[in-house]
Amino acid sequence: MRPARDSGVEESRERRGDDVGVIRVLIADESRIVNDNILRRLALEEDIVVCGSAADGESAVQEALWLRPDIAVVDAGLPGMDGGQTTEMLAQCLPGTGVIMMSMEAENDAYRLAMLAGAREFLQKPFRGDDLVAAVRRVHEFGQRRAVTAPPVAAPAEPEPAARPIDARGAVTAVIAGKGGIGKTVVAVNLAVALRTGQPRQVAVVDLSLQFGDVAATLALPTDHTISDLLVDSDAGDSDLVRQTLVAGPGGISVLLAPTTPDIAEYATATQLTRLIEVLRADFDHIVIDTPSYLTEPTMTAISLADHVLVVTDLSVPGIKNTRLVRGVLETLQVSPERVMVVANHRESAGELDGGGAETFLGVAIAADIPFDARVVATSVNKGVPFMISGPNTPQSAAISAIARAIDPAAHAVKSSAHPVRVHEKKKRPRRMPSFSR
Ligand SMILES: Nc1ncnc2c1ncn2[C@@H]1O[C@H](COP(=O)(O)OP(=O)(O)O)[C@@H](O)[C@H]1O
Ligand SMILES: [Mg+2]
Known part of the structure; x- marks a missing residue:
């Protein structure tokens, strides 16, 4: 069963025609207040859409695999699988999703850990909404440049609906x-x-x-x-x-x-x-x-x-x-x-x-x-x-x-x-x- 999605979050699962040029963002923070604040701030930007949110690491990865966002904003202190592990999983499974990690911790250590895990930007809490928007845009631009220079990677094939009889084909x-x-x-x-x-x-x-x-x-x-x-x-x-x-x-x-x-x-x-x-x-x-x-x-x-x-x-x-x-x-x-x-x-x-x-x-x-x-x-x-x-x-x-x-x-x-x-x-x-x- 997929985690329930908050209201106010865009419901689309697939990149639709009218999404072209839009930066799709997933937010992962244990606190609903933080999630909502970020959602409200990003909603002010015409070209940014919050496509999902999650309150723990496992749900964040599941949501991201489903939604394939351009950006995931991940809190370092997520419960269960923490922000570092979540970032590592996202970097491995979804190289097209740029991770911005946020943390309450002192900058040096938290920054180093975030970068080691594969995050592209780090924001120390509390941060200004403008700084978040600027980070989202920088990470997205970086991703666009990479997509142009990297070898083409096709989307994985659709899952087979059911097992095939062995005698028909291997x-x-x-x-x-x-x-x-x-x-x-x-x-x-x-x-x-x-x-x-x-x-x-x-x-x-x-x-x-x-x-x-x-x-x-x-x-x-x-x-x-x-x-x-x-x-x-x-x-x-x-x-x-x-x-x-x-x-x-x-x-x-x-x-x-x-x-x-x-x-x-x-x-x-x-x-x-x-x-x-x-x-x-x-x-x-x-x-x-x-x-x-x-x-x-x-x-x-x-x-x-x-x-x-x-x-x-x-x-x-x-x-x-x-x-x-x-x-x-x-x-x-x-x-x-x-x-x-x-x-x-x-x-x-x-x-x-x-x-x-x-x-x-x-x-x-x-x-x-x-x-x-x-x-x-x-x-x-x-x-x-x-x-x-x-x-x-x-x-x-x-x-x-x-x-x-x-x-x-x-x-x-x-x-x-x-x-x-x-x-x-x-x-x-x-x-x-x-x-x-x-
Ligand atoms: N049931 C087992 N009992 C003892 N040694 C094992 C067992 N399963 C695996 N190993 C050891 O673990 C090593 C790693 O296994 P491997 O199949 O290469 O792991 P993976 O492919 O998951 O990285 C093997 O070389 C083998 O020596
Ligand atoms: Mg092996």
Whole structure:
């Protein structure tokens, strides 16, 4: 459920024709009085429209993803996810939205933190309305100049309304998470092997972690051919070229590797990536997409194309907090809950919330648990052999097999009677938390 919007705030969700030339502003402050004061002051300007407001960080990000404002005016002391974290999320997810941070704090420290988080301007409270208006105009002008010089970035494709039958065209599974080092790559490559094991399925893994992809390292593959071959001066929708760029991986899977240098990522427009995935859908039964740690544009594109979204999380407090945020983003993108599976990858045995507590906080059932075991997982990563192959009878393989069967019921079961695996039936899923998006 989307947060309620204040009255006086423009209701439009999309940039309409009559919005051209208008600067659209989102305000995020815990205090309703501050929100209202800013709204009233900005309403005096003909070319500035307040398109939304929020009272906490999570709602601010959700609203911004929905409204795509030109400017977000964010208070440093937001409750929940604070202004710094909110600014960081906005800078990652919506580079077209310029953030102005406001704070009561002494200028030096607060200013430094704001700039580190990615804000473009800083206003110390209390400030004059004229100063705010001037800051809005400066940040907007800066954004306009950047838009002219930056490489074109297409809007992410519209979300698919429903999952597609697997036999018609390849099914896409996006593996995402709210932070790095959580096991996305480990899950993606092992899931690909599991989907292929013992059945005539064609499976591809795509490493969309375009700046620091580690599928090649995790599978010990050479990097002579990577997605760069398709993105730089090429057409990612050219099926012959895509076939030539795929690399043979373990267990009969095909792999499209990430570039070897981070700068190539800027060539990856949503349009190019969508064309690429469409080509792969014609050749493969399953396409598993590994994604970067932040909700960048490639991740958003992968989510919008995915039939299944696996959200990998640990059960630490920050891990669960970030996963809840990711769930909010999925909700905002209108990804139906049936397409989403939360997978707990246990990174440590100590300091974790218990499963029930995590589920209550998340408002969703955890679909599968992958136990922590450095001997199985780290050894497999270091040797470049997925544990689905090197340790088919381990609890980790049993968990991945169960996830594979939830995605494709025909997937081969690596049954391990010694390790019962918990994968919830579809009908047992989410207990919705009414207060999720506050
Ligand atoms: N269940 C686990 N047990 C033990 N180690 C794990 C487990 N899951 C992941 N790891 C370790 O964590 C590292 C990071 O995992 P990775 O999949 O690369 O994370 P991400 O792709 O999310 O950044 C792996 O190299 C592996 O050694
Ligand atoms: Mg990774």
